[in-house]
Amino acid sequence: MHSDQAFQVKHHKISQLFPEQHSSQTDHILMLINQGELSMQYQHRVELSKNMLTIIPPGMAHTLITGHNLDIWWMSFCPHCLSLDLDTQLMQVFRHIRLGALPVFSIEQDRSTFLNLIFQELSRIEKHQEKGIEGVQKSLITLILYEINKANMPINLAAKQHDIKVECALDFIQQHYLEPISLKDVANAIHCSPSHLAFLMKQETGYTVGQWVTRSRLTQACSRLVHSNQDISQLVYELGWHDVTHFIRQFKKAYGITPAAWRKQQRQPLE
Secondary structure (H helix, E strand, C coil): CCCCEEEEEEEEEEEEECCCCCCCCEEEEEEEEEEEEEEEECCEEEECCEEEEEEEECCEEEEEEEEEEEEEEEECCCHHHHHHCCCHHHHHHHHHHHCCCCEEEEEHHHHHHHHHHHHHHHHHHHHHHCCCCHHHHHHHHHHHHHHHHCCCCCCCCHHHHCHHHHHHHHHHHHCCCCCCCHHHHHHHHHHCCCHHHHHHHHHCCCCCCHHHHHHHHHHHHHHHHCCCCCCHHHHHHHCCCHHHHHHCCCCHHHHHHHHHHHHHHHHHHCC
16 A cells, blocks of 8 residues: 555545555555454554554655555555645644654544545545645645544654664755755765665665655655646756756656656546
8 A cells, every 4th residue: 555646535445454565655544443343563563443544754664564454545645746734733743753762543433434524525626636626735744734633643752763863864854855966965864874874774674865855845746747737858857856857757657657747637627
């Protein structure tokens, strides 16, 4: 259940889940359990059951261990593509979890029913690709984030079990990714040797510093492609690339489609 697309939502019914390889991703993931039991390994093992929700921040390595009789809504999204501000209070829950807060939220039955309706609507509009889809997606995801922030699972930073340097590095990259930063620049900013930071980033997130910088630029490119008529050759240079062909190649590798085709696909009206 992984995706590095701008937005994706899936409804899964799984009688028996077998272990998936330990991995991480660059998108934001939400998962709602309607029925069944699921065991996952984050920085620690967690057990999920009916009316529980888990979120997975970018860069958080995790493993699906076991699952039985599952009915699950799963969603991944790119905040930049939907103009969701990472610094807003509703989005801070992802940061808290990366810092060590428990990633599990218990949802009341009536709120779980409400969340199911939201997921169903997200699935419907994704399938039909209606005009103005990103605005509707943003509104519905905001409602889900609001429910998560109300859920009865207190933030517990004492659960932290990984190196804070990775979080600091990701924060620095988020703030400076449009600048020509390197592994050395990030390492200097967080007072860490480049070799040690490279090891930590790869070990805990599965990606290099360079890959995180590229991915951050790509998600910003998605946002500009959707929300502006800016010429692709112009936004390439504003986002830190020096070669249009290289940008197109990296965009296609990440999203499976060229920037121009992606823009057209996101804007196409309902037929």
